[in-house]
Amino acid sequence: MIQILVFARLRDRLGDSVINLPLNSPARLAEIRAALQQQYPHHADELAAGKALFAVNQTLTHDDTAVATDKDEVALFPPMTGG
């Protein structure tokens, strides 16, 4: 089981701030993304690479071939708009 924290617009759209995915640990980020797109087909576009960004253990990760385990803190969110 991999747990995903979801923030901002993406959380509003998916309706959950924490999503548990029935994936084996470790999982590649690409697999996590695909599983989410399957679970939320109406939001597949917003979950696409570039539109939804991953952070693993609070570090932004642009490489979808990176892996995450069930011990990692995995987060997904839209492009940031600070400042």
Place this chain on the structure above:
Amino acid sequence: MTDPTTPADRILVQQADFDIAAEYQRLCEHNAADGAVVFFVGRVRDLNEGDPVFAMTLEHYPGMTEKALQQIVDDARQRWTLGRISVIHRFGELHPADQIVFVAVSSRHRDNAFEAARFIMDFLKSQAPFWKKERISNEHGSEERWVDAREHDHDALLRWNPKESG
């Protein structure tokens, strides 16, 4: 001379407003080595994309936010010789004319402070986990909408490293 009693980096993520005079004081006290202090203040505007804005709520990712800001400050220190750096970013509900963000850099001479302040702001816009939601009024009445990331903010990073496209 560096002052061992004052930490060189001050990074705060808070709901409360900040006092620019007090922050300036903090950059200067026991610091006669730096002849330049540059600071930037970001504020809530009353108009965005042609619609009047009544309120703005800033969400962030506690824990990651502080880490991301520290990383940006560390990166700035790698590029330039700098004195003290303060980054204060607010979250929660804000209103037009409220202060959102404060970035201040001291250095011996002005060039490094000017450049580093801009560098930190440019990266903070799109590399620190903050998201803005604004309450606006338009032809449908009043509504809330998430602010989209701007291409311009991403392009601003290219100024610092043409090869970096992430």
